[in-house]
Amino acid sequence: MRVLLIVAGVLLVMKLLKGRSTPPPAAPVARPPRPPAxxxxxxxxxxxxxxxxxxxxxxxxxxxxxxxxxxAGQRLD
Incomplete structure (x- = not known):
């Protein structure tokens, strides 16, 4: 009986951890290129x-x- 409870507990924990997967990171926002100075x-x-x-x-x-x-201004005067 104990083995059955342990297996059920492990399966429950695995199911909970699987549902908590992190979402994929957001794509970086593309900035328009700045014109050369x-x-x-x-x-x-x-x-x-x-x-x-x-x-x-x-x-x-x-x-x-x-x-x-x-x-430069003084030189011109």
Missing amino acids: EIVACAHCGLRLPQAEAVQAGDGRFFCGEAHRRV
């Missing part, structure tokens, strides 16, 4: 950097930082 060169030192990070002067030239924009 426009690269510009500093008009003072020639450093190449993304346009979004550059400082633009009023005449359309790009600089790697505010200091180079000021230096």
